Amino acid sequence: MICAKNITMQFDDFTALKNMSCEIPDGIIYGLVGSNGAGKSTFLRLLSGVYRPKSGEITVDGAPVYENPNVKKKILYVPDELYFLPQSNMRVMANFYAAAYEDFSYDRFEKLTKTFGLDPTANINTFSKGMKRQASTILALSAMPQYLFFDETFDGLDPVMRNLVKQVIYNDVMERKTTTIITSHSLRELEDTCDQLALLHKGGIVFESDIQNLKTSLFKVQVAFKERFDRAKFENIEMLNYTQAGSVATFIARGDREAVAASIREKNPLLLDVLPLNLEEVFIYEMEALGYAFKDILM
Numbered sequence: 411m412i413c414a415k416n417i418t419m420q421f422d423d424f425t426a427l428k429n430m431s432c433e434i435p436d437g438i439i440y441g442l443v444g445s446n447g448a449g450k451s452t453f454l455r456l457l458s459g460v461y462r463p464k465s466g467e468i469t470v471d472g473a474p475v476y477e478n479p480n481v482k483k484k485i486l487y488v489p490d491e492l493y494f495l496p497q498s499n500m501r502v503m504a505n506f507y508a509a510a511y512e513d514f515s516y517d518r519f520e521k522l523t524k525t526f527g528l529d530p531t532a533n534i535n536t537f538s539k540g541m542k543r544q545a546s547t548i549l550a551l552s553a554m555p556q557y558l559f560f561d562e563t564f565d566g567l568d569p570v571m572r573n574l575v576k577q578v579i580y581n582d583v584m585e586r587k588t589t590t591i592i593t594s595h596s597l598r599e600l601e602d603t604c605d606q607l608a609l610l611h612k613g614g615i616v617f618e619s620d621i622q623n624l625k626t627s628l629f630k631v632q633v634a635f636k637e638r639f640d641r642a643k644f645e646n647i648e649m650l651n652y653t654q655a656g657s658v659a660t661f662i663a664r665g666d667r668e669a670v671a672a673s674i675r676e677k678n679p680l681l682l683d684v685l686p687l688n689l690e691e692v693f694i695y696e697m698e699a700l701g702y703a704f705k706d707i708l709m
Contacts, residue, residue, distance in 0.1 A: 411436055412457060412557070412589065417466035419452050419613075426452040428613040429466070434606075437587035439579065441604035443597055448610040450593040451490060454559045457591070458487040470557065483511065486555040490562040492546050500530040500545055504552065511553040519552040526574065539566035547575055551582055558582070558590045564599050576603045601689040609693065617696055621689065628692050629667050633674055634658045634681035646673060650695045662687070662695045 412434040419427040427449045434440045444450050455461045456468055459475040459482050468474065473481050494503055500523060508514035523530045526544045528537075534545060543566050550558060558579075564572045580603065582588045594600050600607060601621070608618040628650070634657045635643075641652050644661070647670055652661040658681070663670050671684050687695075 411471065412591075413467075413469045413472075414453075414457075415467045417453075417456060417463045417468060419449075419456060419461060420464050425613055427456070427463075430610075430614050431466075432608065432615055432618065434589065434591065436589050437583060438605040439583055439590045439592060439603055441600035441607040442591060442593045442610055443595065443600060443607060444593075444610035445595065449613045450610055451561050453610070454487055454489075454561050454591065454593065457557075458482070458485055458559060460487070484556040485559070486511070486550050486553050486557070487559040488546050488550050488561065488563070490565065492542050494534045494542070494545075497533060497535065499533055500528065500548070503534070503545070503549055504530070507549050507553050511555065513554040515552050515554055518554070519548065522548040522551060522578070525578070526571075540568060540571060543567055544571060544575070547578070551578060554586070556588060558588055560590070560592045562594060563592050564594065572599070579603070597690045597693060598688075607689075607693075609697070611702070616702060617693065617700065619696075624692055624696075625687070625689060626667070628662060628664055628687055628695060629670075630660065630685040630687055630691075631663050631670065631674070632658065632660050632681065632683040632685070633679045635677070635679055643677065644674070650699045 414430060414432050417427050417430045418425065430449070430453070442450050442453065452461065456463055457470070457475065459478065462476045470481050470484065475481050475485070495506060504514070504516065504519050508516070526548060528541060528545060528548070534542060537545060547563070563575060567575060579590055583590055592600060592604065597607070604621055606618065606620050607624070608615045610616075636657070639659070640654070648664045650662040650664060652659065654660070667684060671682065674682055
């Protein structure tokens with residue numbers, strides 16, 4: 411398990427993270443979304459032991475990360491700005507990774523290069539941005555780490571390759587119980603991949619939730635009645651947002667979908683629709699309930 415307690419990280423006059431705390435269970439895909447400067451990359455570098463926090467504590471499986479080789483050999487961090495040895499190809503990089511990770515699998519490396527259609531003998535300098543991102547993903551997965559951290563994983567990838575990268579990461583988590591953290595600016599990129607999501611803003615986590623529970627506990631209701639009514643008609647329903655135009659009301663409800671629908675049917679509505687929300691809509695309403703303007707956070 412990854413545990414961060416009251417982490418603060420400063421660079422001169424800039425505070426990247428401030429009193430940030432979270433626990434990330436083993437064997438899940440944890441998504442971290444936020445705007446530029448929110449602290450996502452800094453957090454991954456702290457988890458990898460690249461940085462030492464100014465205050466607070468980070469542990470992996472109960473042990474500190476910074477200057478701890480026994481913990482670091484379990485971790486592989488793929489940064490947003492990729493690095494490859496000068497004039498190297500993927501086979502050279504595979505040997506480089508194998509020197510640091512004793513469980514590096516050449517068999518897996520060969521299979522993944524064929525799956526992605528990359529030439530392991532070609533100079534990486536000739537690769538496009540997306541191909542370099544694919545190469546870094548192949549090398550990371552071939553190292554067989556227990557903890558995998560990807561910063562802006564899908565940057566530069568076309569839709570087909572995005573889906574392929576998502577699939578191989580997902581398979582790694584399912585088969586090897588790898589704990590994976592993925593950062594992104596886009597909720598839509600993470601919606602179908604992650605088990606848990608956290609929204610990072612101004613150096614702290616302002617919202618965190620299990621995706622499945624998050625998506626099923628909030629829903630949109632559209633309802634109409636013959637008689638005049640207002641919000642008080644639904645006083646037994648927990649709402650995050652309510653609007654009404656004439657005889658039609660639209661609101662966001664929290665709770666058991668079937669129970670809420672049954673409660674409204676007892677009032678004999680002329681119209682009743684209970685609609686699911688996508689993840690971005692869920693985050694917008696949850697953030698508004700917390701007093702944040704979600705669109706401003708991610709702009």
